Amino acid sequence: MSDFRFLQPEGLRAVLKAKEDEGAKGLILAGGTNLLSYIKKRRVKSGLLIDITRLDELKNIEEGAEGITLGASLTIQDLIESEVVRRRLPSFFEALKLFGNPLIRAKATLGGNLADASPIADTAPILLAMDASVQVASERGERTVELASFFKGVGETVLKPDEVLTAVTVPACGDSRVKMLKLGLRKGTACSVTSAAVRIKLRDREIEDVRIALGGVAPTPVRAYTVEKALLGKPCTGEEIENQAQLLRKDISPITDVRGSAEYRKEVSVNLLSRALLTAAGMEV
């Protein structure tokens, strides 16, 4: 038998109090696009449903010196419609259009997409490539966690049972160029087979700085540190990019599932990464 209770807190303070009391039994309900599926599939059978959808304090968009801070319960559609996101984070804006479908985007939230910790979370690779961090709060206080160290495993993050993800900070990308590509089995509503996001900074046709993140090829969204290191200081040519992208095999550990085999994912993610790097660097693909 399932056994749920429901709470619609007035403010963040009441949310944190509920999480303090309930711990892992306190289920944060934002868009619900994942949580409702878990309830339906009986992966989650009981707990206190804490509805945060009405908390305006988790829907702020702030332009700060360090970057743009986005409230955790902004929906994907809120972000797509935001003038600030479109102007300050144009590559993120483009990547958001690859997310789910309009029905999902109307409800799914930024915080939920990350806190759910799916290996194929559509916002994760691009936010990893952009060096984003998340703000976390509990009754004990607040802390900032680099997104690169946030994910622990499938459905697992560094969040403690009493903690709530409240916001995501995305550094402005300056003169770096950012690109995310997603490969699904079809165009509409497709879970990723794999996805690749890159941020690249060039100086005199050399790669001065680069960030690479992949989705769908490991238990969590991952940074491709080996490839990043190999590309640093290299001339930005098609040949160099295609050669170094081969090293991606060292950074990933894909599995075989309904959407593709491990072998296919290894091959295709190398190609997807090359294409993302070439596109970001402004080269013909």
Added chain:
Amino acid sequence: MKKIPIQLTINGRKREILVRPNETLLNVLRDRFHLTAVKYGCGIGECGACTVLLDGVPVLSCQLLAATCDGHEVVTAEGLAPEGETDPMQDAFVEEGAVQCGFCTPGMVISATALVRENPDPSTEDIKDALRGNLCRCTGYENIIRAVKTGAKKIKSRKRET
């Protein structure tokens, strides 16, 4: 489980009901109000058969708890036109043969209606994008896309008349 009192405006009528904490909007609409145009398809947000308008925005009613909808307005395919009548988008689906088994149709019509309200003259690409979350397993979408265009024209000309 302790039930929660909520108020919903469903197809223009105010309703006050008690819901279980884990009761979906989909089940409330079908089981309590017999609004069976709202289809129970996959139940996990993948097929779009349960699409309704929530404050004018198309959403998946299987992915929403009724309790979170307290105070909001819901429109189902039944509510697009007065009882016993059809609205122009529904007529267009019939005329263009965009209905085969019919299971996806109410969700398609809801998504199409929301699209045309925002974008009265949608292109094929606009329609494909707006209907990305609504799956059809019979018609192959060609007739559906044509129906949305025809529906958009009907709605436009009706607006001109009034």
